[in-house]
Amino acid sequence: MVYQSPAAGSWDLYVINADGSGKRQLTSDAAIEGLPSWSPDGQWIAYLSDAGGTWGLWLMHADGSERQQLFAYDGGIYKIPKVVEPYFSRDWLDEQISWSK
Template sequence: MLAISDNTAETKSADGKPAHDSLVYVVPITGGTPKRLTQNAPSYWHGWSPDGKTLAFVGQRNGDFDIYTIPVADGDETRLTTAKGLDDGPEYSPDGQYIYFNSERTGHMQIWRMKADGSEQEQVFSDDYNNWFPHVSPDGKWMVFLTYEKDVTGHPENKDVMLRLMNMDDKKITVLAKLFGGQGTINVPSWSPDSKSVAFVSYRFIGPDDVIQGR
C-alpha cells in the first residue's frame, strides 16, 4: 500500500468552505483506485506506522498546523499536538513507540518526539539552527534531518540547506551533505534497509565538496 497527498480534488476546509487543497489517500502498490482517508483539508501525509495500520500526517484545522494520526482501515483522525506554532514532519520510530517531528514551539524549529499516542512530548536536542523532517534509521541508531540557518523562515526552495546525521546514543551531529533548495530535497528521505545509506533529491549536481563521505 502507498500513501500520497494530493490537491486535485475539490475539498472542504475545516470551516466548511470549498477548497482545492491537499488530502491524504492510500492506493494499492500494484495499482488501483485511491482511497481517501482524510476528510478535512489541508492534510499532508508524512509517515506510516511500522505495522502498516496507521498514518501520521500534518493537518491545518482552524489556522493551526498540528500532527494527527488516522487508521488506514477506517476511522477518525486523532490530534496529537496542541502547542502554539507549527508542528510538522511526523515520522514513526522503527519500533513504533515514538513519533519524531519538528516544532517551533520554543521560538525556532527544533526536533521533538512523543509517544505514538501523543503523550510525553520532549525535545530531542537543541542548537542554533532550524531543524526539519527527522527520519530515524531502521536500526534506530541514527537520525537524518534538514537544517537551515536560524534566520531562514520555513523550508524555502531558494536557500542553502544541510543534510545532517545524529548519533542517537551520544547526540553527536555531523553534516552529510550541503544542498541548495530545501523543499523537495529530503522532505521524505528513504533509508536503506541496512541503515547504511540515505536516498534523497537535490535540485542541482552534488560534487565532492558537497558530500562528507562516511559517518
C-alpha cells in the first residue's frame, strides 16, 4: 500500500505491506506530497506535490527513484495557501488520481 503521512514533519509518501510490515519512506523533503496512486502494473506511483513551489502531478518508480514532474497546475490546486494542511481539506480527501490507457 502507498499512503501519505506528516509523521516526519512534512507530508511525505510511504509504502507498507498489507500486514503492516516493511514500512518504507519514499519521499523526505520539505514539499507536501499526497494523493498517491499505484499504476495498474505496480511499477509507478503518481502523486501531487508542491516541490519547487508549484503544485503539480509527479511520477516516480515504486521504490521512490526517478521522481519527475509531469506537469504543473497553473495557479495551484484549489488555490490553497501553503499554510493549510491538505489532510484537513475536504477536497483533498475526496480527490484521487486514476490511471487510463
